Amino acid sequence: xxxxxxxxxxxxxxxxxxxxxxxxxxxxxxxxxxxxxxxxxxxxxxxxxxxxxxxxxxxxxxxxxxxxxxxxxxxxxxxxxxxxxxxxxxxxxxxxxxxxxxxxxxxxxxxxxxxxxxxxxxxxxxxxxxxxxxxxxxxxxxxxxxxxxxxxxxxxxxxxxxxxxxxxxxxxxxxxxxxxxxxxxxxxxxxxxxxxxxxxxxxxxxxxxxxxxxxxxxxxxxxxxxxxxxxxxxxxxxxxxxxxxxxxxxxxxxxxxxxxxxxxxxxxxxxxxxxxxxxxxxxxxxxxxxxxxxxxxxxxxxxxxxxxxxxxxxxxxxxxxxxxxxxxxxxxxxxxxxxxxxxxxxxxxxxxxxxxxxxxxxxxxxxxxxxxxxxxxxxxxxxxxxxxxxxxxxxx
Amino acid sequence: xxxxxxxxxxxxxxxxxxxxxxxxxxxxxxxxxxxxxxxxxxxxxxxxxxxxxxxxxxxxxxxxxxxxxxxxxxxxxxxxxxxxxxxxxxxxxxxxxxxxxxxxxxxxxxxxxxxxxxxxxxxxxxxxxxxxxxxxxxxxxxxxxxxxxxxxxxxxxxxxxxxxxxxxxxxxxxxxxxxxxxxxxxxxxxxxxxxxxxxxxxxxxxxxxxxxxxxxxxxxxxxxxxxxxxxxxxxxxxxxxxxxxxxxxxxxxxxxxxxxxxxxxxxxxxxxxxxxxxxxxxx
Numbered sequence: 001x002x003x004x005x006x007x008x009x010x011x012x013x014x015x016x017x018x019x020x021x022x023x024x025x026x027x028x029x030x031x032x033x034x035x036x037x038x039x040x041x042x043x044x045x046x047x048x049x050x051x052x053x054x055x056x057x058x059x060x061x062x063x064x065x066x067x068x069x070x071x072x073x074x075x076x077x078x079x080x081x082x083x084x085x086x087x088x089x090x091x092x093x094x095x096x097x098x099x100x101x102x103x104x105x106x107x108x109x110x111x112x113x114x115x116x117x118x119x120x121x122x123x124x125x126x127x128x129x130x131x132x133x134x135x136x137x138x139x140x141x142x143x144x145x146x147x148x149x150x151x152x153x154x155x156x157x158x159x160x161x162x163x164x165x166x167x168x169x170x171x172x173x174x175x176x177x178x179x180x181x182x183x184x185x186x187x188x189x190x191x192x193x194x195x196x197x198x199x200x201x202x203x204x205x206x207x208x209x210x211x212x213x214x215x216x217x218x219x220x221x222x223x224x225x226x227x228x229x230x231x232x233x234x235x236x237x238x239x240x241x242x243x244x245x246x247x248x249x250x251x252x253x254x255x256x257x258x259x260x261x262x263x264x265x266x267x268x269x270x271x272x273x274x275x276x277x278x279x280x281x282x283x284x285x286x287x288x289x290x291x292x293x294x295x296x297x298x299x300x301x302x303x304x305x306x307x308x309x310x311x312x313x314x315x316x317x318x319x320x321x322x323x324x325x326x327x328x329x330x331x332x333x334x335x336x337x338x339x340x341x342x343x344x345x346x347x348x349x350x351x352x353x354x355x356x357x358x359x360x361x362x363x364x365x366x367x368x369x370x371x372x373x374x375x376x377x378x379x380x381x382x383x384x385x386x387x388x389x390x391x392x393x394x395x396x
Numbered sequence: 397x398x399x400x401x402x403x404x405x406x407x408x409x410x411x412x413x414x415x416x417x418x419x420x421x422x423x424x425x426x427x428x429x430x431x432x433x434x435x436x437x438x439x440x441x442x443x444x445x446x447x448x449x450x451x452x453x454x455x456x457x458x459x460x461x462x463x464x465x466x467x468x469x470x471x472x473x474x475x476x477x478x479x480x481x482x483x484x485x486x487x488x489x490x491x492x493x494x495x496x497x498x499x500x501x502x503x504x505x506x507x508x509x510x511x512x513x514x515x516x517x518x519x520x521x522x523x524x525x526x527x528x529x530x531x532x533x534x535x536x537x538x539x540x541x542x543x544x545x546x547x548x549x550x551x552x553x554x555x556x557x558x559x560x561x562x563x564x565x566x567x568x569x570x571x572x573x574x575x576x577x578x579x580x581x582x583x584x585x586x587x588x589x590x591x592x593x594x595x596x597x598x599x600x601x602x603x604x605x606x607x608x609x610x611x612x613x614x615x616x617x618x619x620x621x622x623x624x625x626x627x628x629x630x631x632x633x634x635x636x637x638x639x640x641x642x643x644x645x646x647x648x649x650x651x652x653x654x655x656x657x658x659x660x661x662x663x664x665x666x667x668x669x670x671x672x673x674x675x676x677x678x679x
Contacts, residue, residue, distance in 0.1 A: 015571075017575055019575060020575065023428060023430070026428060027424050027427065027428055030427050030428070032423065032424050032427050038420060041417050041420045041421055041424070042420070042421075042424050045421045045424065045425070045432075045578045045579055045580050046424070046428075046578050046579075048579060049433075049571075049574035049575070049577070049579045050435075050574075050579070050581075051435060051581035054581065203465070208477060208478055210477060213481070217481075217485075222485065223485075224481060224482065224485050226478070226481075231465070233465065265527050265570070266527075268464075268526075
């Protein structure tokens, strides 16, 4: 029963296991499910294990049992972006229409719904023709907005307000929240990272050391002498900073995902930040890099024993690294060159590494890599490189 | 399958407002004898649910508060080496020193397994512990039994307890673990539901106070940039604070005078922000 439904759920990428499906049947044969509502509740609580998937589940359910439109994962993404654009439009209509190369008056005629549809259409074009071409935004090409490769060819939207940056984020590349899914090589990576531990005796002396107690007791002619120890605890703190912007990191996304998944499950004290190309005064706590800013100065308050791991290809135009206003984002230009910020980080955290997914053989051909290697010890983002990086991080 | 009688169906308790969906899920999990994993914002009543089930079904409740350093063994049983050592030295207790079994004490899970009647076992905030903790627990939940290594004995559950597990979702739980649980996410209650919840906690509460405080509460949840938004628990404490103030009149809330913000916002930054937002709105 409901085999179709099961495969439909799997078809849209919901992680539904056969065991859970059998459990659902057990629930049904137990007389617990007497109506469609019951079935909805039962199937959701048994099959779906995270609230992240509730929405998608609802849509599949509606499709299967009521013939509603099948969800298009891409569509959801577009919806959100189009909505962000609408928000921005309501705030600064002039700016946005200029960026879109559209007449402001023409756009003003439209109702919000029409506007949403319009934005969605534009975004769809964008998804289909991504690189080059004469579309309105993309990497390279003849568009009024967008960026070509390393540095901003056209106009980057300046930071007038927070809303404004929402558009920019919507217009930029599809962001990938690295945490959502990961490939299977996690075990391999786990092996390499397992040694990244910092065991120290911590907490109250509450562990009975049986051997020492017996020894001391016998020494004491049978008079009990109890010896307590502190428990060993992993006190390792890790900061993981990931370059998630720009297409240059795209080929390495599966790799970074794996690291991310592993790190999240393994390290108790892990902070994750994101940046694009290189680090200026701020790191971002959210993958979209516009909501949770973290000034790097504040890192001085953290334990200097914290391990800093930066993941990025370190490939950019040299001025992005060396010029005082090198950032491709207007609001990030603070008068401090990125290389200074990197130096600052390297001084704050004595044990830091830079993992570069590019093969070491080509490092010498990129000037920004050469410059960054002088600041951070750089390792290849491979299993071997990871092992070396871990050894470096654990060095006394 | 076991026939269901009305006595072991859960339909709500005196201090807990239950939505129908959740009641169904609880009943399904009980019938399938599977643990129910609850997620949701802090303060949405995850822990309260277990208390409510225990009350409604008249079962004893065993609470295992998970701590970050906890090992699973501690939750199962403890081998009291120290007492044994002491007994062997002084030999004045009734326990038999050569029988290790006398020195095994049951932990919370062990207690729930060995209890005379079916119990409700609440495993609170499981996400606090290591992933090892969850992994080790898989077998215990699956087989409903565990081994005491020291005496080579297997303890099997006499009655499968009703297991409620809560998680604040700081970390994702491991997939194999999730596979053995049913899952529900408690969403933040809508204002309507919230009125009922408040009414259950404060029977005969002043209508003005109820309406005004709930409106103000939902408005305050909208304040931007607050790290820990106030939840049901905070609202209930807030109303309690407002009620106990003899000078307070519910009309004040409508005018934007919001006393005791410290009850709602627990972080100093949040508190600051809320105060600023409140004073700005009044001007």
